[in-house]
Amino acid sequence: MVGAGVIGLTCAVRLAEAGYEVGVVARDLPLETTSAVAAALWYPYYAFPRDRVLAWAKTSYAEFERLASTEPESGVRMRSGRDLTRASATGRPWWAEAVPDLRRLTAGDTCGWQFEAPVVDTSVYLPWLVDRLEALGGTLSRSALPALPTNASIVVNCTGLAARRMAGDEGVLPVRGQICVVEQVGLTEWWLADGPAGHPIYVIPRLHDIVLGGTVEPGDWETRPREQTTQEILEATRALVPELAGARVIRQRVGLRPARSSVRLESEYVGEGRLVVHCYGHGGSGITLSWGCADEVVELVRSEAPAGPPVPPQ
DSSP: OBOOSHHHHHHHHHHHHTTOOOEEEESSOGGGSGGGTOOOBOOOOSOSOHHHHHHHHHHHHHHHHHHHHHOGGGOEEEEEEEEOOHHHHSSSOTTGGGOSOOEEEEETTEEEEEEEEEEEOHHHHHHHHHHHHHHTTOEEEEOOOSSSOSSSSEEEEOOGGGHHHHSOOTTOEEEEEEEEEEEOOSOOOEEEEEOGGGOEEEEEEOSSEEEEEOOOEETOOOOSOOHHHHHHHHHHHHHHOGGGGGOOEEEEEEEEEEEOSSOEEEEEEETTTEEEEEEEOOTTOHHHHHHHHHHHHHHHHHHHOOSSOOOOOO
16 A cells, blocks of 8 residues: 555545555655645545546545544544535535435525535544554555556555656646644634635634635646735635634645546556555545545555565565
């Protein structure tokens, strides 16, 4: 398993649960990945194609709902919120069947939808996934690999944006997202709306802080926060949710979403019958699609793995 973002860790957990010997190797450890920057609200966004995304998102919603109910130490909570984006105002969302209780909002000039969705505190959830993996006998190690491993019979490629190099896939491109994290001021409801220059506005309350965003900047590789962008985010979110006016800014962060014309989830045989399962290109929906994609990765490994026990890369 290569890659320790939410996709890689979730696939690793599911494979370990299925009885496979799993070793995860990655240049960046979980809290250093783009997944750690994510606001991590369940919401299908910037991922394709819609039919497969819907199926994966529906599976993930159900699993996050279970985790929120039975394993609160995972950092997952179900929170009600409001989607006021232009897309939501024009008709029933294309992903509506994945949400058990979708309610139309029509109050004055407000149009959109209200529903309950998983909110994942990645500062808690990513370490929880690592603990789960290790409890199942899996391992995680840091290694800046020059290419996908050749010393394992099965390799799962969850390298995200690094698939440009690791899989020679130049169709994977960054979509820059900048956020601002502020102190928790008692908010429990999340908000989505349209912001300036076509950027989304979101307010996502987590356990101990609130994530404010954001930007959608295709092809932008800059990982340093831009102060002007931070001020624009604060202004827009405070106008949307006035309770944020006095919230202290804790930090600013940038993540590069790994976008692709379609999520690549497929297998191929390379050299001497080795199986490589690719799972990357989730755009802005890594959390949202994680459990659904992990289940499909397990099915591919089960159906197509070469004979003999899988050996994790060293």
